[in-house]
Amino acid sequence: MEQVPKIPKEKFKLLNKQDNEASESLGTPSLTYLQDVRRRLFSNKVATACLIILGLIVLISIFAPAVAPHNPNAQKVEYSNLPPKLGNLNIPGFNGMQDMGGKEVDAYKQVGAPKGTYYILGTDYLGRDLLSRIIYGTRLSLIVAVLATLVDLLIGIPYGIVSGWKGGRVDTFLQRIVEIVSSIPNLIVVILMMIILKPGLTSIIIAIALTGWVTMARLIRAQTFQLKEQEYVLAARTLGESSTKIASKHLIPNLSSTIIIQTMFTIPNAIFFEAFLSFIGIGIPAPNASLGTLLSDGQKAFRFLPYQMWAPAIILSLIMIATNLLGDGLRDAFDPQSSD
């Protein structure tokens, strides 16, 4: 065999320490985790736009009494089914003109409304201002959505984490409860609720609180099972970290994408659930409006007075799309590894 030639020692030289350090330095500005999250969220234009849209919708519904131009429940039967009119601006679709027997007629003149009477989004079959009803309706739907989310976050997450973290008998017991709860249809819970309570916001909220957290709890439990075997969780345990601290420092941050995505499903689900209940007549009682009742009313006259359904449908879609896109943005923002 051939011998490898020896390399003389003088040919080796020690790299200086600065070079070494320079090669190991990674240059990015230093921020805290939450600052990072904010920076990443605002660098996402779509998510920022959705945040602004949702913020506006929320603000308007919070200040509904100040913003709404009319009383949403005040009837004026002589002004029923007026089309949208926006001042004297002659914008097609917002000029108070209506197609009647093939002829464009000024509906406002026909009912003898005095000059200066405008309904921006028109009126419904009882002459109630549609814009005001949409503002109040959105407010109600958002209340339902926020409460459903709170139930998800405050019951679903802790329940799932405890079940997954403890495992064994505790987990078996908690999962049996989940199975029982999830095997009862929501609708039956609401109908049973109406025996004790009057139909309305309270019974809808209680129905959601009783059953809404189940999906979240299941997802979180499955993820917790995975995470608790991760070595960084084991490392925290060998350091003596308490279970509650492990949950808040290690589990929840790493569960955040699951939590956000599930919440993004919960919000539209809750709004739809309320809309569905109102639609079949056991939800929000008349004369109060929600997006669901508005859609249900609008749908009855859609062929002749389409504007009565368009407006609430657009608002509902806007809320759904904005929450979904914002959710995507939030998920990326919470992940340090996502490209900025």
Added chain:
Amino acid sequence: MAEDRNPIVQVKHLKQYFNIGKANEVKAVDDVSFNIYEGETFGLVGESGSGKSTTGRSIIRLYKPTSGQILFRGEDISKLKNRSPKMKKFRSEMQMIFQDPYASLNPRMKVKDIIAEGLDIHGLAKNDDERTQRVEELLDMVHLNPEHMTRYPYEFSGGQRQRIGIARALAVDPQFIIADEPISALDVSIQAQVVNLLQDIQRDRGLTYMFIAHDLSMVKYISDRIAVMYAGKIVELADADEIYNNPLHPYTQSLLSAIPVPDPEIEKTRERIDFDHSRHFNDQQRFQEVQPGHFLYCDDQTAAKFK
């Protein structure tokens, strides 16, 4: 020779079973006894599933042992309650370095907070400045730049991550460190770097290591004494050189015969010794000292032969 030294960890008849009483009961660690002496590096080798990681995790009380005793500095820690003050003290005296540098650091935490986790738990830093200063020292100790503390783990290479893991373990000033295959996930050039770092730190701070691995050449390089594990039992335990030069158990012989040599001439003729479980492993065997400092899992006849 090892006996006159001071044992820091004594494991006595440790058993760690899972799913007890069910059909899928696993005897991961089955009646294992050994001592680890102050200042030494104790190597634990064995194939996948032989129970070496489980042994390490039982000693550091990630699992509650099924039976047996684990004495740390003479005190039985196998029955400590999870939230007792003694347990908290124990948690700062024994630490662990993990196998997978990609799973052992929380991806959502900054390096500073990862390393300072132990400082926070044990209240070792009085204020924020002291905390930062300690993290800087620790990063320096593992040859990382202090500027790195505001980065996230994903920005680092495998070797750098492993060094962050070492810094986290060192933060609480432990005396005994269990290294659970700390280099098996790293590429060869980085393995040496991490092992040398571990040895430097051991020298500087007088640490005792338990080094779990399946890479025999690396274990020989780092360990003073080596235990070979197979099917939940320690089959042979002796000084590193003794294990290599005079392996007594057929399983150890088989393991050693499988080490490749970087020489084509030797490789051509190298014979591998097969290990036959049913022939060499039965219930009559027990773990006993057959030569001074050389322990073997065997029956009494075989033991008499070596004495």
